[in-house]
Amino acid sequence: MKLISTAIVAGTFAFFIGTQAWASDAGHTSEAMEHAGKAQAHGEMGHAKESLSHAKESLAHAKEAGKEHAEAHKHMDEAIKHLEEAIKHAEMGHGQESAKHAEEAMKHMRQSGH
Structure with missing residues (x-):
């Protein structure tokens, strides 16, 4: 009986730990997308300074999301390259x-699927 109780507690604990890891990755991707969208919008309006700020914030979140899931890594690497280019062009106006x-x-x- 003690073994069954221990297994249930361990399984529940593992479930909650896994859920938190998935949620944090989804959070980084969501934040990266939100800031990339703002960077795009400000860029289209000619607001290079604001575009730069949001592109940098998006880049930081994209790098974190890319670290957390290997299967999404390829797409996040491409996203990072484009965000770096967005920053470069925004800095040039x-x-x-x-x-x-x-x-x-x-x-x-x-x-990337997240």
Whole structure:
């Protein structure tokens, strides 16, 4: 009886730990997408400074999401490359080009499956 109780407690604990790990990854991807969308919108309006700020925030979350799941890693790597390009173009004042890269980053984030 003690063995069954221990197994139930251990299984419940493992379930909750796994759920929290999945939730944190989904959180990073969600945050990355939200900021990439804002970077795109500001870039399209010609607001390079705001686009830069959101692209940098998106990049930080995308890197965290990419670390947490190997299967999504390829798409998050592509998203990171596009976010770095978005940042580069926003720093040069190229809002439209920055917006294109932010949009591509979001496509890859969606394809990552998170």
